[in-house]
Amino acid sequence: MASSLLCATKGRWIVPFHRAVRTRRWRALTFFNLHTTAGNMQASQENFEKAQHNLKLLKKDPGNDVKLKLYALFKQATQGPCNTTKPGMLDFVNKAKWDAWNSLGNLSKENSRQSYIELVSSLASSESSISDKTMSSNNQQKFETLQLLREDNITKIILSRPEKKNAINMLMYQEIGHALEEAGKDESTITVLTGLGDYFCSGNDLNNFANVSPDGKEKMASDAAVILEAFVGKIIDFPKPLIAVVNGPAVGISVTMLGLFDIVYATERATFHTPFSQLGQSPEGCSSYTFPRIMGLAKATEMLLFNKMLTAPKACExxxxxxxxxxxxxxxEVWTRLKAYAQLPKNSLAYSKQLIRETEKEKLHAVNVQECERLKERWLSEECMTAIINFFQSKAKL
Incomplete structure (x- = not known):
């Protein structure tokens, strides 16, 4: 089926793939940061077959990037290194599949099996936490763009637009704000923000700026600035330990706000990118203040002004x-650690955070206001509008 991607699990998913190719998802095929140990190499055939079975039971489509990973690992585990002829440039689907498989190089069958098993396990774990471990019906609030869960003294805010790489639209900004308000008042000890699928968050959904009439530009910019200022303000004022679990690439606001979090844990394949200058915009999330304090002026400048992308190890450094x-x-590893943190005395953690953060709150709020005012100017500028139009035009050509 030329226009579809068939995951190598006996036809569980057959979904249109041409759109994913056209939106450059295939470029993510150099994604494999595979961690192996002596124990991993002993992955049994039985567990491998069980993982294939469990994959069929998933209810939610994990997205084409993940399915390409699964396809490549399955082929490598069953046939070894890629040994077929590379498809032609116009055969987009089969070329993407071939590239994914070929990118694994000489990874052994044993390690491929283990990585396949672990990936399926993480998908199943994520899905089960969303479907089975919901908040009580009396407290549960319905959200369209995220999941709000509470278990083990942890409130989880899960960005849930995986088909859009968890890009933040105006509704998601407001819903995250509501979720933070609720989490700040509930009985949990810590709050965690993470993403569903392969991305942590791809930043602002640029469709926020699409289809705005010339007469409506000023209102759009003003409304967006108010929403953004309120969103960042809720993070600044959040009373409990706030932890980011960065499960994949992060872009824009999802990077800049991390300077306001108490702990940031990341997978090794995460990247951190703030391409503001490319889009004629300016930093937000208090990053114009927090980033120089965290990483030094020169490194912050390189990232915020000149769009340098950081790998997870470099961001940690x-x-x-x-x-x-x-x-x-x-x-x-991360959730085991967080569950242990959540057993610590709740009030002690909250009061300790207050002592650490309180002295800078006034400054952070002032920076937030200043950044949003500057962004409002940028959104109304011809330079910004031209950059956004060029972005959509280049995207349409793919």
Missing amino acids: LGLVTEVFPDGTFQR
Whole structure:
């Protein structure tokens, strides 16, 4: 089926793929940061077959990037290194599949099996936490763009637009704000923000700026600035330990706000990118203040002005990320640690955070206001509008 991607699990998913190729998802095929140990190499055939079975039971489509990973690992585990002829440039689907498989190089069948098993396990774990571990019906609030869950003294805010790489639209800004308000008042000890799927968050959904009439530009910019200022303000004022679990690439606001979090844990395949200058915009999330304090003026300038992307290890080295974990064991290691944190005395943690953060709150709020005012100017500028139009035009050509 030329226009579809068939995941190598006996036809569980057959979904249109041409759109994903046209939106450059295939470029993410150099994604494999595979962590192996002696124990991993002993992955049994039985567990491998069980993982294939469990994959069929998933209810939610994990997205084409993940399905390409699964396809490549399955082929590598069953046939070894890629040994077929590379498809032609116009055969987009089969070329993407071939590239994914070929990118694994000489990875052994044993390690491929183990990575396949761990990836399926993480998908199943994520899905089960969303479907089975919901908040009580009396307190549960319905959200369209995220999941709000409470278990083990942890409130989880899960960005849930995986088909859009968890890009933040105006509704998501407001819903995250509501979720933070609720989490700040509930009985949990800590609050965690993470993403569903392969991305942590791809930043602002640029469709926020699409289809705005010339007469409506000023109102759009004013409304967006108010929403953004309120969103960042809620993070500044959040009373409990706030932890980011960065499960994949992060872009824009999802990077800049990390300077306001108490802990940031990241998988080794995460990247951190703030391409503001490319889009004729300016920094937000208090990053114009927090980033120079965290990583030094020169490194912050390179990132915020000149669009430098950081790998997870580099972000950790510079202090933006607290710790980096192997992708294959990321979810298990991080949540084990967070569950232990959540057993600590709740009030002690809250009061200690207050002592650490209180002295800078006034400054952070002032920076937030200043950044949003500057962004409002930028959104109304011809330079910004031209950059956004060029972005959509270049995207349409793919």
